[in-house]
Amino acid sequence: MKILVAVAWPYANGPRHLGHVAGFGVPSDTYARYHRLRGNDVLMVSGTDENGTPIMVAADQAGVTPRELADRNNEIIRDDLRRLGLSYDLFTRTTTRNHHEVVRDVFRTLYEQGFIFEQTTIGAISAATGRTLPDRYIEGTCPICGFREARGDQCDNCGNQLDPADLIEPRSKIDGAPPVFKETSHLFLDLPAFADQLVSWISAQEHWRPNVRRFSLELAKNLKPRAATRDLDWGVRVPVAGYEEREDKRIYVWVDAVVGYLSAAVEWARNRGTPDAWRDWWQNPDARHAYFMGKDNIVFHSVNWPAQLMGYRDIGPLGAGKGALELPDDIASSEYLTMEGQQFSTSRGVVIHVGDFLSRYDPDPLRYFLTAAGPETQDADFTWAEFVRRNNDELVANWGNLVNRTLTSAYRNFGVVPEPGELTEADEAVLTAIEGGFDTVGALIEQTRFRAALAETMRLASLVNQYVTAQAPWATIKDDRDRAGTVLYVVLRAIDNLKLLFTPFLPFSSQTLHELLGYEDVIAGELRYEEVVEGDDPPYLVMTGDYDTWAGRWEPSALPAGRALPEPRPLFRKLDPAQVVADELERMRRAGGA
Numbered sequence: 001m002k003i004l005v006a007v008a009w010p011y012a013n014g015p016r017h018l019g020h021v022a023g024f025g026v027p028s029d030t031y032a033r034y035h036r037l038r039g040n041d042v043l044m045v046s047g048t049d050e051n052g053t054p055i056m057v058a059a060d061q062a063g064v065t066p067r068e069l070a071d072r073n074n075e076i077i078r079d080d081l082r083r084l085g086l087s088y089d090l091f092t093r094t095t096t097r098n099h100h101e102v103v104r105d106v107f108r109t110l111y112e113q114g115f116i117f118e119q120t121t122i123g124a125i126s127a128a129t130g131r132t133l134p135d136r137y138i139e140g141t142c143p144i145c146g147f148r149e150a151r152g153d154q155c156d157n158c159g160n161q162l163d164p165a166d167l168i169e170p171r172s173k174i175d176g177a178p179p180v181f182k183e184t185s186h187l188f189l190d191l192p193a194f195a196d197q198l199v200s201w202i203s204a205q206e207h208w209r210p211n212v213r214r215f216s217l218e219l220a221k222n223l224k225p226r227a228a229t230r231d232l233d234w235g236v237r238v239p240v241a242g243y244e245e246r247e248d249k250r251i252y253v254w255v256d257a258v259v260g261y262l263s264a265a266v267e268w269a270r271n272r273g274t275p276d277a278w279r280d281w282w283q284n285p286d287a288r289h290a291y292f293m294g295k296d297n298i299v300f301h302s303v304n305w306p307a308q309l310m311g312y313r314d315i316g317p318l319g320a321g322k323g324a325l326e327l328p329d330d331i332a333s334s335e336y337l338t339m340e341g342q343q344f345s346t347s348r349g350v351v352i353h354v355g356d357f358l359s360r361y362d363p364d365p366l367r368y369f370l371t372a373a374g375p376e377t378q379d380a381d382f383t384w385a386e387f388v389r390r391n392n393d394e395l396v397a398n399w400g401n402l403v404n405r406t407l408t409s410a411y412r413n414f415g416v417v418p419e420p421g422e423l424t425e426a427d428e429a430v431l432t433a434i435e436g437g438f439d440t441v442g443a444l445i446e447q448t449r450f451r452a453a454l455a456e457t458m459r460l461a462s463l464v465n466q467y468v469t470a471q472a473p474w475a476t477i478k479d480d481r482d483r484a485g486t487v488l489y490v491v492l493r494a495i496d497n498l499k500l501l502f503t504p505f506l507p508f509s510s511q512t513l514h515e516l517l518g519y520e521d522v523i524a525g526e527l528r529y530e531e532v533v534e535g536d537d538p539p540y541l542v543m544t545g546d547y548d549t550w551a552g553r554w555e556p557s558a559l560p561a562g563r564a565l566p567e568p569r570p571l572f573r574k575l576d577p578a579q580v581v582a583d584e585l586e587r588m589r590r591a592g593g594a
Contacts, residue, residue, distance in 0.1 A: 001041065002040070002284055002289070003035045003288050004043050004044075004265070004287060006290065006291045006292070007025070007045070007292050008307065009048065009257050011049050013057070013058035013184070015077065016353070016354050017344050017351045017353050018353075020340075020341070021333060022374045022375055023297075023337075025086055026084070026367050027334060027376070029084075029507075030371065031450075031504075033507060034477055036087075037553060039055075043208075043268065043541075044087060044089050045092075045268060047092035048077055051095065051250070051257075052256070053137070055234065058350045068291065078091060081354075083354075085439075085508060087545050090230060091543035094256060094263075097534040098263055102266055102318060103256045105316050105317055106316065107255065109317075111240055112302065113177060115190050116188065116193075116240075118187055123182055123231055124180070124265055126175075126177075128175055128177060133179050134152075135152050137153065137174055139152065139170070139171060140152075140168055141168035141169055143166050143168055146357060150167060152553070161219070161224070170294060170566060181436060181459075187240060189228045191226050192224065192225065194310050197310055198220040198303060198307060202220055202302065205592070206296075207414055208331060209331075209448070215301060215302075217299060219303050220302075223303070227232060228251065228385055229243065235251060249378045258304065260303075265278035283319075283325065284326065287321075287325070290393055292334075293332075293333050294336070295333045295336065298333050300498070309325045335377065337370075337382055340382070340383050342376045348528070351383070351492075360583055362508065364508050367505060367507075368454070369382070370388050372451060372458075374451070384581060390576055392575075394458065395572050396573075399498070399502070400570060402491075403516075403571055411565045411567060411568055413488075415565060416563055417489060417561050417565065417567055418466075418484075418485030418492075419561045423486065430463065430464060430494060431493060434463070435461055437497070440456055441456050445504065454505050467494075468487065473487040489561060492517070492559055492574060493557070502553075508524075510524055512571060515566070516566060517565070520550040524549055524552070528544060528545060
């Protein structure tokens with residue numbers, strides 16, 4: 001089966017923090033790795049979102065050009081996500097020639113079909129700079145629910161889409177000054193034209209997370225045209241007469257970014273020398289499309305992007321009459337992750353950047369926390385105390401301890417996977433239970449119920465811990481070496497299977513365990529960078545991986561008796577709570593936050 005994993009595009013206006021990767025990062029990679037293990041043909045795409053006024057504002061603040069800022073942050077974000085193990089087939093950027101061409105094709109086709117029209121509206125200008133203020137840099141009181149920190153494009157409290165001019169007492173988030181509003185002409189996407197189609201389509205998606213489906217239906221029932229262009233000089237040019245020749249008009253970043261899922265697939269295919277391969281996912285009714293994001297991006301993925309896909313169909317040059325572009329099958333949106341009870345905010349210093357975290361701690365404990373205690377279906381809070389507790393009391397004490405004591409005992413007493421004697425009922429029962437996990441855990445992952453899937457895997461690890469404690473091979477070996485060898489064989493087989501069940505969640509430690517069990521191939525290997533050249537444009541790097549060479553399969557393994565075991569080492573390290581607090585205080589001191 002063809003599986004498209006469409007991952008929300010992180011803004012390149014700065015490094016990403018834990019709240020970001022809790023929404024788009026770890027869940028999408030868990031899903032992609034699982035489907036690769038199942039033998040499905042996965043295409044996981046995304047990149048840095050580098051167009052629009054948020055980039056211009058950040059560049060002004062940093063005293064650099066938008067291109068310089070985008071280049072710098074693309075490198076930082078790309079490296080952070082590689083270190084976290086996000087296994088993209090292509091992680092690219094929205095400033096490529098390919099992306100601009102695909103966006104313009106989609107935009108032009110929608111315009112020619114009558115789904116984009118011109119309208120005079122009110123635009124917001126910074127009184128200090130004279131530049132357009134992006135909607136998300138304007139806040140005020142929501143005219144619908146009264147929320148005092150509503151954004152210019154959307155109220156996060158009631159979920160309604162807004163325009164900056166709708167806000168009560170609007171103010172710039174940059175300098176706090178009221179924006180200046182003036183008339184300007186823009187092109188609008190006629191969302192109401194798709195209202196009936198969207199309501200019917202969303203209503204049929206009963207497998208979506210309830211919060212996503214409910215929220216999307218409310219949006220689809222109250223649609224209004226949405227601006228598709230903006231007054232700025234950085235981004236994708238507008239392919240419409242009267243706009244294209246103007247230096248002060250560009251396609252609105254919300255239009256441009258979601259087209260990135262399609263443009264990245266096109267780029268991936270071209271980079272491989274198979275330019276039409278993207279059609280196997282995008283124009284294939286049997287392919288499955290899963291999207292991953294935080295809840296503030298639901299509207300763009302469940303309403304705006306589907307409307308563009310419905311309007312484009314197969315009419316434009318890219319479609320080539322070879323079939324309609326496929327709509328999302330699943331929209332797995334996470335809620336918000338807070339930090340010590342506060343909303344993540346870079347400007348207020350309430351932030352833990354991914355790169356900083358990974359400079360101190362391994363990636364798998366973070367992936368474990370964000371899955372086991374993250375904001376999958378409701379807001380969740382990251383605290384250092386809870387991170388340490390989860391690491392020490394769950395990851396180390398349950399799974400890590402099981403692996404370490406079993407490998408140590410087998411290595412010291414046998415040096416190889418022991419030859420088993422006749423298996424008892426208890427032996428068979430524990431193996432049957434673990435092997436059954438491929439069905440139960442797999443079903444939960446396919447439903448994007450990652451927390452439940454990880455909890456079930458940990459429960460199975462606990463079951464094996466109970467078995468080995470009851471059988472006590474370290475005691476039995478004194479009187480019955482054969483029986484002790486049989487027990488260790490059973491536990492090693494169980495661990496070998498659990499390793500695969502944990503791989504989507506904990507790829508780094510699973511690969512380490514794979515090697516500690518004597519395997520020489522790869523179930524979760526390194527990601528890599530490749531250089532791409534487009535015409536005379538400067539070359540740029542993309543992230544990818546050679547996943548066809550990865551050997552793991554989502555099925556019970558057959559660990560052979562007699563295989564030599566290398567010297568064991570711990571999968572995880574126990575954290576000292578006092579040292580973690582000291583490290584965090586030092587980080588805050590260096591950052592000027594304490």
